[in-house]
Amino acid sequence: MESENSLGTALTKSCKDELSAASGRLKLSDINDLWGDTLSVVSEREEKLNQGLVLADKYQVRNYTSYTEQ
Numbered sequence: 001m002e003s004e005n006s007l008g009t010a011l012t013k014s015c016k017d018e019l020s021a022a023s024g025r026l027k028l029s030d031i032n033d034l035w036g037d038t039l040s041v042v043s044e045r046e047e048k049l050n051q052g053l054v055l056a057d058k059y060q061v062r063n064y065t066s067y068t069e070q
Helices: 002-014 018-069
Strands: none
Touching: none
């Protein structure tokens, strides 16, 4: 992420006029916001997946125990 950020900074510095530099900064800001949103969604999904795996493991243990008791 750090290299992309410095690349974006270099890109805005290389713009010839202030208008295109400001436009570039705005676009980079939008991209950074989207990345932040994406990382949040990924984190939430990872947490839900981990919760599901814990529940699945408990279910397997419970079913195995009831199967072996028969």
